[in-house]
Amino acid sequence: MxxxxxxxxxxxxxxxxxxxxxxxxxxxxxxxxxxxxxxxxxxxxxxxxxxxxxxxxxxxxxxxxxxxxxxxxxxxxxxxxxxxxxxxxxxxxxxxxxxxxxxxxxxxxxxxxxxxxxxxxxxxxxxxxxxxxxxxxxxxxxxxxxxxxxxxxxxxxxxxxxxxxxxxxxxxxxxxxxxxxxxxxxxxxxxxxxxxxxxxxxxxxxxxxxxxxxxxxxxxxxxxxxxxxxxxxxxxxxxxxxxxxxxxxxxxxxxxxxxxxxxxxKGLLPVLWDMFPGHENLLPAYFEDDTRISGLDERYVRKPLLSREGANVTLVNYEAGVGIYQVEGPYGEEGYIRQAMHLLPRxxxxxxxxxxxxxxxxxxxxxxxxxxxxxxxxxxxxxxxxxxx
Known part of the structure; x- marks a missing residue:
């Protein structure tokens, strides 16, 4: 590519x-x-x-x-x-x-x-x-x-x-x-x-x-x-x-x-990770009330269960110097999941x-x-x- x-x-x-x-x-x-x-x-x-x-x-x-x-x-x-x-x-x-x-x-x-x-x-x-x-x-x-x-x-x-x-x-x-x-x-x-x-x-x-x-x-x-x-x-x-x-x-x-x-x-993502842990095409993901989110440390993406076009998505990534990056939007009342950080290629x-x-x-x-x-x-x-x- x-x-x-x-x-x-x-x-x-x-x-x-x-x-x-x-x-x-x-x-x-x-x-x-x-x-x-x-x-x-x-x-x-x-x-x-x-x-x-x-x-x-x-x-x-x-x-x-x-x-x-x-x-x-x-x-x-x-x-x-x-x-x-x-x-x-x-x-x-x-x-x-x-x-x-x-x-x-x-x-x-x-x-x-x-x-x-x-x-x-x-x-x-x-x-x-x-x-x-x-x-x-x-x-x-x-x-x-x-x-x-x-x-x-x-x-x-x-x-x-x-x-x-x-x-x-x-x-x-x-x-x-x-x-x-x-x-x-x-x-x-x-x-x-x-x-x-x-x-x-x-x-x-x-x-x-x-x-x-x-x-x-x-x-x-x-x-x-x-x-x-x-x-x-x-x-x-x-x-x-x-x-x-x-x-x-x-x-x-x-x-x-x-x-x-x-x-x-977005709740599909933690379900997939729970069913197929470690699959090479998946990223670790958890519902936000899951204690396992601590394993993501300060490098994760926070996504509303229902969201489109990146709205209300937050990147937390201090390792790559990004810090916190967030897109505003109308979603989030329905709850969130957290997914391991995997930045898009640049x-x-x-x-x-x-x-x-x-x-x-x-x-x-x-x-x-x-x-x-x-x-x-x-x-x-x-x-x-x-x-x-």
Missing amino acids: KRVVMNERPHWKADAEACGFTIHSMYGQRYWDERHAYAFTLEEVETKLEDPSTELLDMCYAAAERIASDEELMRRMAIPSAYHDAVQRSWRNHERDLYGRFDLSYDGNGPAKLLEFNADTPTSLFESAVFQWRWLENMKQRGELPSSADQFNSVHERLIDAIRILAAPSGHMHFAGMLESEEDLVTLNYLVDCAAQAGCKAKLIAIPDIGVDDEHRLIDLQDEPIDCLFKLYPLEDMVREPFGRHLPLTPTRVIEPLWKLTLSN FGDDWTVIGSWVVAGQPAGIGIREDDTPITRDTSRFVPHYIEG
Whole structure:
């Protein structure tokens, strides 16, 4: 793995706009950054990223089994007690999920380390699946990369195949989110396009416009029953709202399913460490009321059970001269875990995290983000990658 300086395409913004990637710049700064790229060998991708992602996903499914079978553990993870039975039922019924993203720390040396699993509504999907592939093909056409260059990226094809299965037998799906969010809208429009390519009838709907009939079935503004709903809206928020009380009873298939509450939670990290202690792709992690946290000394990361985009994460690391570094945010009332410190690798002035995508239970590709701080935030930049031919 190495970071390589690249020539920025003069037309990249126009290309982004043309394919619907309107969030190429956010907060007044570039989000897509092709001034450099990350190069991997095929062996690195297969043995250091793809194979560990397969194993990590199997371990997460084992953890979901354990959590769903243990009401005390669900309570400890701040899963509302009113949903415990529904979570268990969802898991026992093998309800299908669509996708997730492991955030890994990897620099080309040693095993990749799992920092967290974004198991519900992870961002950066379109840029991972589509736009970095467009970049690769264009760079090969321009002679900037050899024709043999490849990319670890089958996200698009796997999403189409998975959505075709999820939409069966009716072939109809609704895609919901907060449509006023441009970032969410880019993702939803992309998934609607995937559904169309899968031969499905897809409909976009805003979360507040979802209704419920007398049988707890979800309906749209035209009172059309929703057979299958993909919601780009966190499960942990849905279950805490009046709308959420219908989820355990609805015949509508909701993606992601309720059992994903066991994985879209930082409490997963101490459960994994307890089940697979010493695994080379895991870091020691404990709930904050666990006396074993003393073994982490003054070198750990404090994370809320429910948090996104690095919000309310605190780094405590006096050894590396970082001291205490904290990102503010609205989370934390639900409790915290502590994870052993493993700083992201630094390339130049940037801290780099690898997002490893899993779609329908299979590794599907990676997306890389950089930040000028050791905590990846919503202002991080997306950087493309390629496999050397």
